[in-house]
Amino acid sequence: GNSVTQMEGPVTLSEEAFLTINCTYTATGYPSLFWYVQYPGEGLQLLLKATKADDKGSNKGFEATYRKETTSFHLEKGSVQVSDSAVYFCALRESGGYQKVTFGTGTKLQVIP
Amino acid sequence: DAGVTQSPTHLIKTRGQQVTLRCSPKSGHDTVSWYQQALGQGPQFIFQYYEEEERQRGNFPDRFSGHQFPNYSSELNVNALLLGDSALYLCASSSRQTHLGETQYFGPGTRLLVL
Numbered sequence: 001g002n003s004v005t006q007m008e009g010p011v012t013l014s015e016e017a018f019l020t021i022n023c024t025y026t027a028t029g030y031p032s033l034f035w036y037v038q039y040p041g042e043g044l045q046l047l048l049k050a051t052k053a054d055d056k057g058s059n060k061g062f063e064a065t066y067r068k069e070t071t072s073f074h075l076e077k078g079s080v081q082v083s084d085s086a087v088y089f090c091a092l093r094e095s096g097g098y099q100k101v102t103f104g105t106g107t108k109l110q111v112i113p
Numbered sequence: 114d115a116g117v118t119q120s121p122t123h124l125i126k127t128r129g130q131q132v133t134l135r136c137s138p139k140s141g142h143d144t145v146s147w148y149q150q151a152l153g154q155g156p157q158f159i160f161q162y163y164e165e166e167e168r169q170r171g172n173f174p175d176r177f178s179g180h181q182f183p184n185y186s187s188e189l190n191v192n193a194l195l196l197g198d199s200a201l202y203l204c205a206s207s208s209r210q211t212h213l214g215e216t217q218y219f220g221p222g223t224r225l226l227v228l
Binding site: 089091100105 | 146148153154155156157158161169171203205216217218219220221222
């Protein structure tokens with residue numbers, strides 16, 4: 001079956017530091033890939049997505065590139081802010097079928113001033 | 114344009130009881146998926162409804178059942194509640210009519226506590 005593996009957290013960074021959260025996946029076919037963010041006490045918000053190999057998703061300074069050769073979709077941001085503190089989930093949606101989404105376990109990011 | 118809405122926001126039940134959670138999809142969406150998110154974990158897929166039928170199901174027992182109405186809204190029912198059912202239940206909506214590029218949008222969730 002499909003699976004998503006994320007780096008374990010928590011990740012603690014100083015403000016303006018560079019962020020990388022690793023994500024690799026296992027899937028058949030050609031899944032779409034997503035990063036969702038969850039702020040404390042809230043539901044999930046879509047951060048960015050990529051639907052085919054070599055696509056780069058970007059939003060709010062975050063970006064991730066769909067690498068089929070390494071089955072990866074690492075999240076990066078050049079300069080994090082305190083407001084980026086949240087839990088980040090990597091996810092894939094299988095191709096075809098009824099769009100079931102498989103999530104990773106999440107990586108908690110804490111940015112300190 | 115209203116996003117995905119869920120009710121209630123919080124719920125406390127005791128073991129053995131039954132619970133019904135509700136979800137209204139984003140305008141223009143026809144597909145509803147339900148997820149269970151235990152504390153500190155990623156969401157786990159429960160099932161998905163389209164055209165008022167369950168189309169796909171995750172690894173959850175029959176105690177978990179659902180329904181989709183003609184207006185695309187949906188209910189999640191859980192019978193014979195266990196302590197382990199305590200979690201955040203998330204509803205997500207999407208549209209099959211826009212082919213496979215459509216994204217799932219999530220509601221704020223219902224937090225269920227089973228005592």
